[in-house]
Amino acid sequence: MPDGSTADLPSAAHIIADRIDRDGPIPLGDYMAIANACYYASKDPLGEEGDFVTAPEISQMFGEIIGIWLADLWLRQRSPDHCHYVELGPGRGTLADDALRSMARFGCRPPVHFVETSPVLKSKQAELHPAAIWHDDLASLPTDGPLLIVANEFFDALPVEQFIATADGWRRQMVARDRSKFIALPSSEAAADHLGSTAHRFPDGTILERSPVSVEWVGQLASRLAKQGGTLLIIDYGYTKPGTGSTLQAVKDHMPISPFDCPGMSDLTAHVDFHTLANIARSCLLAVHGPAEQGQWLKSLGIDQRAAALIAASPKEADMIRAAHQRLTDIDEMGCLFRVMAATAIDWPEPEGFSYGED
Numbered sequence: 606m607p608d609g610s611t612a613d614l615p616s617a618a619h620i621i622a623d624r625i626d627r628d629g630p631i632p633l634g635d636y637m638a639i640a641n642a643c644y645y646a647s648k649d650p651l652g653e654e655g656d657f658v659t660a661p662e663i664s665q666m667f668g669e670i671i672g673i674w675l676a677d678l679w680l681r682q683r684s685p686d687h688c689h690y691v692e693l694g695p696g697r698g699t700l701a702d703d704a705l706r707s708m709a710r711f712g713c714r715p716p717v718h719f720v721e722t723s724p725v726l727k728s729k730q731a732e733l734h735p736a737a738i739w740h741d742d743l744a745s746l747p748t749d750g751p752l753l754i755v756a757n758e759f760f761d762a763l764p765v766e767q768f769i770a771t772a773d774g775w776r777r778q779m780v781a782r783d784r785s786k787f788i789a790l791p792s793s794e795a796a797a798d799h800l801g802s803t804a805h806r807f808p809d810g811t812i813l814e815r816s817p818v819s820v821e822w823v824g825q826l827a828s829r830l831a832k833q834g835g836t837l838l839i840i841d842y843g844y845t846k847p848g849t850g851s852t853l854q855a856v857k858d859h860m861p862i863s864p865f866d867c868p869g870m871s872d873l874t875a876h877v878d879f880h881t882l883a884n885i886a887r888s889c890l891l892a893v894h895g896p897a898e899q900g901q902w903l904k905s906l907g908i909d910q911r912a913a914a915l916i917a918a919s920p921k922e923a924d925m926i927r928a929a930h931q932r933l934t935d936i937d938e939m940g941c942l943f944r945v946m947a948a949t950a951i952d953w954p955e956p957e958g959f960s961y962g963e964d
C-alpha cells in the first residue's frame with residue numbers, strides 16, 4: 606500500500622523562490638508544475654471541507670454512468686480479454702469505485718491502473734482499491750491489451766505556458782520575485798520560434814495559452830490506443846475552438862484567489878484546449894467524439910432514469926439526489942461548462958452519448 610506520509614515536504618514557495626534566485630525568472634509552466642506537485646502531494650484537496658468538489662464526489666451517478674459507457678463499448682467490441690481500466694489522477698478513487706461496480710454487472714472486471722503522483726491521494730485510493738497498480742507516468746502502463754482510460758478534472762491541472770503579443774514579437778510569460786511576492790512578467794527575450802512573426806496581427810498584450818504537457822500526454826495515450834485498442838474519455842472544463850486570453854485560475858477554500866498568491870496552497874488550473882487535444886488524437890488515427898456538454902452527455906446516457914431509481918429506492922434522500930442531479934447536469938452549474946470528449950481506436954465501435962456533440 607502506498608505511503609501517504611507528507612513529513613518534510615519542502616513548500617512550493619521555497620522551491621520556486623530558490624529557483625528564481627538561482628536562475629532568474631522561470632517560465633509560467635514550471636511555476637505551475639512545481640506549485641501543483643507540492644499542492645497535491647501535501648493534502649487531499651477534494652470535498653466540501655477541501656478546496657473544490659468534483660463530479661464523482663457529488664454523486665455515485667457520475668461514475669456509474671461512466672462505467673456503463675465503458676462496459677457498453679467493451680461489450681460491443683466483443684468483450685476483449687486483457688482489457689485494462691486506467692484512470693489519470695483518480696483523486697479519492699470514488700469515480701473508479703462507482704464505474705467498476707457498474708462495469709462488473711456486465712461482466713467487465715479489468716485490472717485497475719492509476720496514474721497518480723500524490724502520496725496522500727495514493728493512500729486514499731488504496732483504501733477503496735487495494736489491488737490497483739500505481740504508475741507515476743504513462744510509460745509503465747500495460748502493453749498487452751486494450752486500455753479503457755478515464756480522466757476527470759485531470760488535464761486542467763497540467764501546466765500551461767503563455768505567450769504575450771508585443772510590438773517586438775511574442776514574449777514568454779515568466780514568473781519573477783518582487784520581494785516576498787511572485788509576479789508574472791513577460792520575458793525580455795524573443796520567444797517561441799514556432800509562433801513565428803505573427804504577434805503584430807494581435808493587439809498588444811494578447812495572451813496565447815498552450816499546454817505542451819497535455820499535448821505530450823494525449824499524444825502518448827493516443828498512440829497506445831491506436832496500437833492496443835480502447836478509448837480515452839476526457840471530462841473537464843475547457844474550450845472547443847481556438848482562442849486567446851489567459852484561463853489560469855487558482856481556488857482555495859472554494860474561493861478564487863490570484864494564481865501568484867500562495868503557490869502550493871491553492872489549486873492552480875487552466876481551461877482544457879479540447880480543440881488541440883482532439884487534433885492530436887486524430888493525428889494518431891483515433892476517432893474523436895464530441896466534445897459534448899456534460900449535462901447532455903449524462904442525460905443521453907440515462908442519468909434522469911438513474912436518479913429516479915435511486916429516489917424510489919431511498920425516498921428519504923430524494924432532495925439530496927435531486928440536488929446532485931441538478932448540479933451535474935444544469936446549464937448554470939456543471940452541465941454546460943464541463944465537456945466530455947472520447948478518442949477511440951478506429952476499429953472500436955462508436956461510443957454512445959455524442960449525438961448532441963458540437964464537433
Ligand code: SAH
Nearest residue numbers: 645659694695696720721722723757758762
Ligand atoms: N479525478 C479526480 C481528482 C481530480 S484532482 C476527481 O474527479 O475527483 C486532480 C488529480 O490529478 C489528483 O488526483 C492529482 O493528484 C492528480 N495529478 C495532478 N497532476 C498530476 C500529474 N502530473 N501526474 C499524475 N497525477 C496528477
